[in-house]
Amino acid sequence: MKEENKGAPKNNWQRIFRKKWFFPAVYLTIAAILLATVVWYQNLDNQLPEAGDEQELGENYTPNPNDDAEAVMDSQEVIKMPVADQEQAEIVTKFYDYDAEQAEKESALILHNNRYYQSTGLDIVYPDGEAFDVLAALSGSVTEVKEDPLLGNVVTLSHDNGVTTYYASLGEVGVQAGDEVKQGDVIGTAGQSKFGQDLGTRLHFELRKDEQAFNPEEFFNQPVSKLEADSENVSEEPDTSSIQSEEADSSSSTESGNTDEEESTETDSSDSTNGSTDENQEEESTDSNSDSDSEA
Numbered sequence: 001m002k003e004e005n006k007g008a009p010k011n012n013w014q015r016i017f018r019k020k021w022f023f024p025a026v027y028l029t030i031a032a033i034l035l036a037t038v039v040w041y042q043n044l045d046n047q048l049p050e051a052g053d054e055q056e057l058g059e060n061y062t063p064n065p066n067d068d069a070e071a072v073m074d075s076q077e078v079i080k081m082p083v084a085d086q087e088q089a090e091i092v093t094k095f096y097d098y099d100a101e102q103a104e105k106e107s108a109l110i111l112h113n114n115r116y117y118q119s120t121g122l123d124i125v126y127p128d129g130e131a132f133d134v135l136a137a138l139s140g141s142v143t144e145v146k147e148d149p150l151l152g153n154v155v156t157l158s159h160d161n162g163v164t165t166y167y168a169s170l171g172e173v174g175v176q177a178g179d180e181v182k183q184g185d186v187i188g189t190a191g192q193s194k195f196g197q198d199l200g201t202r203l204h205f206e207l208r209k210d211e212q213a214f215n216p217e218e219f220f221n222q223p224v225s226k227l228e229a230d231s232e233n234v235s236e237e238p239d240t241s242s243i244q245s246e247e248a249d250s251s252s253s254t255e256s257g258n259t260d261e262e263e264s265t266e267t268d269s270s271d272s273t274n275g276s277t278d279e280n281q282e283e284e285s286t287d288s289n290s291d292s293d294s295e296a
Contacts, residue, residue, distance in 0.1 A: 076223040077183055079216075082137045082167065082205050083124060089132075092199055093123035095215040110196045120213040121166065121206030126190070129200040133186045137165050137205070137216075138224065142179040142187075151204070152193030157181065163224060166206035169193040 016022055083089045096108035096118035109116040110123075126132045140159040148154050153170035171191025175181060190203045207216040209227045219226060 076225055077138055078221055078223055079207070079219045080135070080137050080183060081124075081216075081220050082135045082165070082203065083126075084133050084135060085126075088126050089124050090126070091122050091217070092125050092202070093119050093196070093204075095119060095122060095213075095217065097215060111198065112195050121168075121204055122216050123169075123196065123199055123202045123204050124190075125200065125202045131171060131189050131191070131201050132203075134167055134170060134188045134190055134203050136181045136183055136185045136187055137207070138163070139183045140165070140181060142175045142177050142181065145173055145175065145177050148193075150193065150195045152191055152195075153188065155187055157187075159224070161224070161228065162210040163227060164208045164211075166204075166208060168204040168206075169196070169202055171201070 081089065093110060094104060094108040096105065098105075100108070108119045110119055111117075136157060138157070138159050140157040140163075142155065143158040143164075144154070144156040146154050148168070151168045153168075153173050155167045155170060155173060155175060157165045157167075159165065167187060169191055170188040173188040175187045181187060190201050192201055193204075196202075196204070205216060207214050207219060207227075214227060214230075218230075
């Protein structure tokens with residue numbers, strides 16, 4: 001009886017092993033255990049940074065460069081239109097773009113002394129030609145304040161990374177060289193100048209990077225860094241020296257013309273004098289000949 005009882009459990013296990021579902025069940029159980037282990041390990045790795053945030057940063061901590069780039073972008077100023085009321089402001093002369101349509105090119109020409117010049121900035125006016133405050137488009141320092149006989153009062157502001165803003169045809173000027181100004185500060189009022197005087201009271205505004213002029217309209221409400229990445233629509237400075245030289249040439253030509261007229265007048269008078277002298281000599285010689293004939 002005892003031997004029969006001892007063999008019964010073995011027979012039961014053998015019967016279980018012979019079942020078709022036994023080994024698949026064992027495999028599924030093992031797979032479930034392995035899967036649970038992997039999931040637990042992944043969750044453990046994800047929790048490590050959260051625990052590390054509460055600890056102090058070590059000496060070998062390396063910040064994310066993308067975070068610094070976003071912080072720099074946020075700290076940069078956005079280029080603003082240099083007027084207080086942008087809705088009333090009207091751009092009457094645009095930046096000359098060689099790739100623009102013909103109509104836009106014509107609107108970017110300035111007439112002076114019967115000659116057209118390509119604009120390297122913008123001319124801004126208010127309705128009815130009224131004067132208005134001129135604001136600093138960016139924070140910076142005043143590098144130059146001058147009174148130009150052709151361009152009127154001129155103020156130049158210097159900014160970081162070789163960026164400068166240029167304000168011409170000003171009436172009153174409220175800053176001087178060396179002043180530090182913030183974006184939106186009043187630097188003067190719109191006025192008039194001989195260059196483009198048909199436009200009336202206006203502001204001539206230019207935006208430059210490393211002494212190259214850019215189209216200000218493309219950079220309004222854009223960060224300053226866009227100037228460094230975008231090198232299109234660059235033109236040279238306005239050739240004001242040619243305007244001045246043209247006036248000098250016209251004055252010199254006038255003077256030379258007057259001199260030539262005087263010289264020609266003197267020459268004509270001398271010729272007439274010589275002619276009259278020759279006539280007198282001929283008359284005298286004729287008289288002398290007639291006298292000698294009568295005596296004979």
